[in-house]
Amino acid sequence: MGRAPCCAKEGLRKGPWSTKEDLLLTNYINQYGEGQWRSLPKNAGLLRCGKSCRLRWVNYLKPGIKRGNFSEDEEDLIVRLHSLLGNRWSLIAGRLPGRTDNEIKNYWNTHLIKKLKSTGIEPKPHKNLTKLKEKSRKQTKKEKSRKEVGKKSNDEKFKGQIVQVEKIKVFAPKPIRISCGILRNNSFENDTLSTTTCSSNSNFEKVDDGKDKEKEVKLFPRELDFDELLEGGGFYDEFLMGESCNFSNKVEMNDNMVEKVYEEYLLLLSEIQEDQTDQKFSM
């Protein structure tokens, strides 16, 4: 019944990782690849829960993770993306090669909030998106509880009622990550983007080596029409939200490009929202 507790088992270690544990985890993943986090600790000989292993790998051990100070460009991009996306750290991280969501979140909470406040800017996420997201969350909870009430309650008010809940369309695409072109050679020396690849499930092609060890990006060069853009399936969403962006083939993501895409994305977003508002009032 219900979910099995992940880290509640006795005898499992908690707290900071030792170098030996790091080594065990790294060696295991290098050999067998990521995934199967629940069984991984046992197979790798670690006394950790799978969740902890995943976090350690993703935020710390994974090759290509950039450590150290954020550049001004990175800061700027984080601030911009946060104003647009809110606290969706994984999405923001997806736009910053080599940075993890945890790191960005920490950096935001410890540095950027203060910095923005000191310059007189009140750091707020994009109002509409945040509202939409919260509304959707509340709606989901409400929906669940109503469902439960409808099913189980003896309350006359709800008994036998079919409760219709309006489905809110949320702009919540899958996060993806732009990764550095550094493979598992443990070299963190080179921070430059040799190739920048994005990924989403739809674009991955499993290499059939039996282990799904390596994945390569399948490219979908295609033209996008304006209707597609408005439906949220276009390049701008793809760039910011990551449905199928494609920066391989040595396309450099320079500041102008980010700037341009960001501006255009904002414009597009406001058009979509205006459109939605119009539709609401016309109903």
Add this chain to the structure above:
DNA sequence: AATGGACACAACCGCAGAGAA
């Protein structure tokens, strides 16, 4: 040198979505 507060960052926890059974 000792101590206590502030800060930074790693790690944990709970929840939700997706997909399999």
Add this chain to the structure above:
DNA sequence: GTTCTCTGCGGTTGTGTCCAT
């Protein structure tokens, strides 16, 4: 359609380090 498991996300907490007193 329901239940269960796995995975990932975002918020929060814990702990080590730095610095002022």
